[in-house]
Each structure stands twice: as C-alpha cells, then as structure tokens.
Amino acid sequence: MSSFPKYAYFEGKIVPFEQATLSVMNHTFNYGTGAFGGLRGYWNEEEKQLFVFRPLDHFKRFLNSARLLAFKLDYTPEKLVDILLELLRTEGWQTNVYIRPVAYVTSNVIGVRLNDLDYGVTIFSLPFGSYVPNEEGTHVTFSSWRRIDDNSIPARGKITGAYINSALIKTDALLAGFDEALVLNQDGHISEGSAENFFMIRDGVAYTPPVTANILEGITRRTIMHLLREELGVEVVEREIDRTEVYLADEAFFCGTGVQVAAITKVDHRPIGDGRMGPIVTRLRDLYFDVVAGRVEKYRHWNVPVYEK
Ligand code: PMP
Numbered sequence: 001m002s003s004f005p006k007y008a009y010f011e012g013k014i015v016p017f018e019q020a021t022l023s024v025m026n027h028t029f030n031y032g033t034g035a036f037g038g039l040r041g042y043w044n045e046e047e048k049q050l051f052v053f054r055p056l057d058h059f060k061r062f063l064n065s066a067r068l069l070a071f072k073l074d075y076t077p078e079k080l081v082d083i084l085l086e087l088l089r090t091e092g093w094q095t096n097v098y099i100r101p102v103a104y105v106t107s108n109v110i111g112v113r114l115n116d117l118d119y120g121v122t123i124f125s126l127p128f129g130s131y132v133p134n135e136e137g138t139h140v141t142f143s144s145w146r147r148i149d150d151n152s153i154p155a156r157g158k159i160t161g162a163y164i165n166s167a168l169i170k171t172d173a174l175l176a177g178f179d180e181a182l183v184l185n186q187d188g189h190i191s192e193g194s195a196e197n198f199f200m201i202r203d204g205v206a207y208t209p210p211v212t213a214n215i216l217e218g219i220t221r222r223t224i225m226h227l228l229r230e231e232l233g234v235e236v237v238e239r240e241i242d243r244t245e246v247y248l249a250d251e252a253f254f255c256g257t258g259v260q261v262a263a264i265t266k267v268d269h270r271p272i273g274d275g276r277m278g279p280i281v282t283r284l285r286d287l288y289f290d291v292v293a294g295r296v297e298k299y300r301h302w303n304v305p306v307y308e309k
Pocket of ligand 1: 166193195216219256
C-alpha cells in the first residue's frame with residue numbers, strides 16, 4: 001500500500017494530491033504564518049473499521065490555534081469532521097493513518113502581518129506507524145533550548161512557525177544520541193518534549209505541568225489525565241515540575257497523538273525507577289491502545305467511524 005496521500009482537501013474540495021500545491025510566494029511558506037493539527041485514525045481489523053480519535057476536540061483546538069493568529073475562517077469543528085470523513089472514505093485506508101489539517105494564508109504577498117490577508121484550510125492523510133523508535137524505553141536528555149514563551153509565540157496552539165523550536169530541540173537530542181528531549185520553559189521548569197506532553201509518577205501520584213507552563217494543550221494529555229483518574233485510580237496533579245524531580249521519578253512518559261504513550265526509562269543517562277517501563281505506564285499504554293482502537297465500549301464516543309456499515 002502507498003504510504004503517500006492520493007487525495008487532499010484543498011481550496012474547498014477533495015482533489016488529487018498532486019493538485020494541492022502552493023506558490024513559492026505563499027505567505028505561510030515564507031513566514032510560518034499557519035496553524036495545524038495532528039490526528040490519528042486507527043484501523044480496527046475485527047470490525048473492519050477505521051476510527052478517528054477525538055476529531056471534534058482536535059478540530060476545536062485547530063480552529064482555536066487559527067484564532068490565535070486572527071485568521072478569519074468559515075469552518076466549524078463539525079464541518080471539518082465531515083470533510084475529514086469524506087477525505088478518508090475517498091482514500092479508503094484500511095490501516096493506521098496520520099491526519100494533518102493546516103490553516104494557512106492563501107495570499108501570495110510580501111509583508112509580515114496577520115491582518116488583511118486571505119486564509120484557507122487543507123487536510124491530507126497518510127499511513128503512519130510509530131513516531132519514536134522505542135516507545136517502551138525512550139532515552140531523553142534536557143534540551144539546552146528553552147520552550148517558546150507564550151508572550152513571544154502562542155505556546156498553547158499549534159503554530160507552524162513555532163515548530164522551529166521543536167525542530168532545534170529534536171535535532172540536537174538525536175545528534176547527541178538520545179531519542180527525545182525534555183524542554184524547560186523560561187522559568188526553568190519543565191514544559192514538555194519537542195512534540196509531546198510529559199508526565200511523571202512519584203509515590204503513586206502522577207504529575208504533569210499546568211497549561212500555564214508554555215505547553216501545547218494536548219488532546220492526549222487530557223485523555224491520559226482522564227484514564228489515569230477514572231480507570232487506573234491514580235491521582236493526577238497539575239503543577240510546576242523541576243528538573244531534578246524527574247531524576248527521582250519512579251516512572252515517566254511522553255504522550256501525544258504522534259508518540260501515543262512512550263515510557264521514558266532514562267534521563268541524561270540516569271535510569272528512571274529501575275530503568276525499565278514501570279507498572280503504571282505499562283497498564284496505561286495497554287489501555288490507551290485499546291481505547292484509541294475502539295475496543296473500550298465506555299469510550300466509543302471518542303472513536304468516530306469512517307466507513308458506513
Ligand atoms: N506538544 C507539542 C509541542 C506537540 O506538537 C504535540 C503534538 N500535537 C503535543 C504536545 C501533544 O498534543 P496532542 O496530544 O494533542 O497530539
């Protein structure tokens with residue numbers, strides 16, 4: 001099967017992927033003036049069904065990210081879900097996929113600003129596997145880069161140009177031989193990874209940085225907080241986290257649409273707990289994969305089926 005999109009939603013309709021192209025003078029291409037999203041669709045072989053995970057929540061954040069850039073867009077989250085389902089049916093995927101919506105400036109114009117421009121939305125999807133190579137034993141370092149500050153670039157939204165920060169963080173981590181990096185904010189507290197939210201477990205309690213720590217307001221983070229509390233009976237506390245607390249954590253993990261749930265087993269060459277994926281993260285990962293694939297009745301409202309039965 002091709003791992004390339006065959007179609008895209010572009011300029012208001014579904015077109016062959018090759019037709020979804022922009023000018024080199026495009027404003028978003030030149031200045032990073034876009035907002036985007038990242039969703040996953042999970043193929044459920046027993047039901048022969050593709051389930052998109054929490055698309056309404058993803059498209060709400062997507063439109064909020066565009067709002068942070070003062071984009072004027074004629075879309076509702078519900079309308080975007082409908083467009084996405086039509087796109088996925090046209091593709092006919094029978095495998096796990098990644099979905100990328102982008103809100104961008106359609107104007108071909110020189111001049112850095114966000115007002116008095118034209119705006120549009122494109123969506124494409126492609127087969128997709130793991131995002132980090134070792135989801136059961138990720139080795140991370142603390143980045144020497146700081147996470148973008150909300151007073152410079154909106155940190156709580158997915159802003160295209162802001163991902164230079166993520167790219168610098170990830171590149172340096174990979175070139176230094178790590179799988180990922182933890183990033184401190186301007187206050188010196190932990191924000192998140194290069195493209196995923198962070199949790200640690202100490203003495204049976206889960207801790208994660210608050211939404212005011214310059215984190216992206218992750219949909220997976222919200223899902224995980226719910227599953228920890230309601231299904232695993234683990235207390236979740238949102239508060240600032242210091243660097244050396246992580247060294248003393250019993251367990252730690254990243255979560256995000258791409259990374260899903262990835263156990264962090266070593267930080268700066270120090271083992272987390274006994275250096276292997278711990279019991280809470282093990283249970284959480286199993287549960288998460290059941291939930292996203294539509295195998296947990298209680299959470300089926302998060303799984304939106306693509307194909308009509
Ligand atoms: N932080 C950043 C910087 C990200 O890019 C992502 C991926 N969207 C996340 C966290 C996780 O967010 P979500 O769970 O909504 O995918």
